Amino acid sequence: MLTQLQIHHLRNLSQVALRELGQVNIFYGPNGSGKTSILESVHMLGMSRSFRAGTPRTLVTHGEQRCTVYGVTEFATAGQRASVAVQRELSGELQIKLAGEKLRSVAELVAHLPLQVLNAASFDLLTGSPAARRQFLNWGVFHVEQRFFSEWQRFQRCVKQRNKLLRRGKLEYSELSVWTRELAASGEQIHRYRQAYFEVLAPRFRAIMAELSPGLNGLELRYRKGWDKSLAYGDALASSEVADSEQGYTHVGPQRADLRVTVSGYSAAETLSRGQQKLVVCGLKLAQGQIMAESQPRGCVYLVDDLPSELDVQHCRQVCEALTALQAQVFITCVDAKDLEGMWPEGVNPMMFHVEHGRVVERSATDPTQEQPPSGCT
Numbered sequence: 001m002l003t004q005l006q007i008h009h010l011r012n013l014s015q016v017a018l019r020e021l022g023q024v025n026i027f028y029g030p031n032g033s034g035k036t037s038i039l040e041s042v043h044m045l046g047m048s049r050s051f052r053a054g055t056p057r058t059l060v061t062h063g064e065q066r067c068t069v070y071g072v073t074e075f076a077t078a079g080q081r082a083s084v085a086v087q088r089e090l091s092g093e094l095q096i097k098l099a100g101e102k103l104r105s106v107a108e109l110v111a112h113l114p115l116q117v118l119n120a121a122s123f124d125l126l127t128g129s130p131a132a133r134r135q136f137l138n139w140g141v142f143h144v145e146q147r148f149f150s151e152w153q154r155f156q157r158c159v160k161q162r163n164k165l166l167r168r169g170k171l172e173y174s175e176l177s178v179w180t181r182e183l184a185a186s187g188e189q190i191h192r193y194r195q196a197y198f199e200v201l202a203p204r205f206r207a208i209m210a211e212l213s214p215g216l217n218g219l220e221l222r223y224r225k226g227w228d229k230s231l232a233y234g235d236a237l238a239s240s241e242v243a244d245s246e247q248g249y250t251h252v253g254p255q256r257a258d259l260r261v262t263v264s265g266y267s268a269a270e271t272l273s274r275g276q277q278k279l280v281v282c283g284l285k286l287a288q289g290q291i292m293a294e295s296q297p298r299g300c301v302y303l304v305d306d307l308p309s310e311l312d313v314q315h316c317r318q319v320c321e322a323l324t325a326l327q328a329q330v331f332i333t334c335v336d337a338k339d340l341e342g343m344w345p346e347g348v349n350p351m352m353f354h355v356e357h358g359r360v361v362e363r364s365a366t367d368p369t370q371e372q373p374p375s376g377c378t
């Protein structure tokens with residue numbers, strides 16, 4: 001897990017140094033104090049970018065040239081301690097260092113510190129476009145199936161090439177059929193990886209939802225592969241070839257896959273209350289994190305922004321308990337300390353950090369009135 005975190009010039013966090021982090025780290029404070037920016041910093045360490053939309057200009061503190069996030073990771077089971085540093089220049093230039101070595105690919109970083117994010121944007125999993133759900137599916141498969149990433153790159157290359165040929169208008173059939181064959185093989189493989197993952201995910205999701213919200217009946221998770229389920233991908237491509245060449249793109253395939261949540265057959269997005277939707281999203285992310293934790297020694301880190309909003313106390317507690325059961329490291333935010341403080345099972349002593357105007361102050365868990373001196377904060 002992440003044991004230390006230092007942040008320089010990221011949004012309103014001009015200089016923050018947290019030299020001791022725990023399994024559960026609660027950041028509380030008023031609106032605009034910098035809580036989400038702290039989660040963003042951890043996200044930078046795991047993914048080299050923010051989870052919020054925007055350019056480096058919006059991420060780097062106004063008037064500064066670059067933002068830097070530095071962390072130390074320690075994994076008991078893997079027996080390693082390493083430093084990670086990610087620096088983003090205003091120009092967009094990115095520098096990533098893991099254990100002092102410059103990394104060329106973000107994929108290496110991603111494997112080092114696997115993350116799960118639960119924030120307002122996570123509602124997209126239910127209410128957004130299928131792209132958000134495919135991304136969720138891919139993220140899960142990526143961490144359990146090493147061959148997925150290169151297959152995914154191959155698949156995307158094939159779709160791009162095939163679409164390019166389709167758009168040329170005057171078709172060169174022999175060339176098209178070469179790419180179609182390649183695409184059929186790759187797309188079928190992507191589907192097999194996703195299907196295998198889904199078969200592990202669905203029962204986990206069901207079990208977690210039964211704990212989180214036993215009253216929510218008839219919940220079902222379905223995977224659609226992106227073409228007629230009775231056909232092999234090659235046959236589906238053959239039957240859509242006329243439409244494909246008329247419109248200049250490939251209509252069917254894993255690029256159209258989806259993951260749907262229904263309640264007694266109705267769309268969850270259109271049926272559930274906002275709070276229930278949040279629980280379902282939590283269920284999906286917890287199920288994914290559980291699989292991640294089992295498939296690699298490192299487990300994963302949860303970044304949970306404003307958990308208490310939309311959830312009643314009981315459900316908030318259930319989510320905290322489920323997070324604890326995963327033994328994941330948790331970075332979690334709320335406005336009032338009391339919204340999250342008492343939510344954890346016995347034996348879990350969350351570290352409490354008060355955030356105000358970009359300063360972060362650790363508060364002793366045993367004495368809520370005592371605030372420790374700022375640790376390296378300006």
Ligand SMILES: Nc1ncnc2c1ncn2[C@@H]1O[C@H](COP(=O)(O)OP(=O)(O)O)[C@@H](O)[C@H]1O
Pocket residue numbers: 010011012013029030031032033034035036037038057058059060061062
């Ligand atoms: N590039 C930037 N430079 C300086 N301050 C910024 C920048 N981007 C955002 N801010 C400010 O940073 C503060 C922290 O935002 P945020 O982390 O979202 O707060 P919280 O999650 O605590 O409500 C906000 O007051 C925002 O106005």
Ligand SMILES: [Mg+2]
Pocket residue numbers: 035036037305
């Ligand atoms: Mg926030």
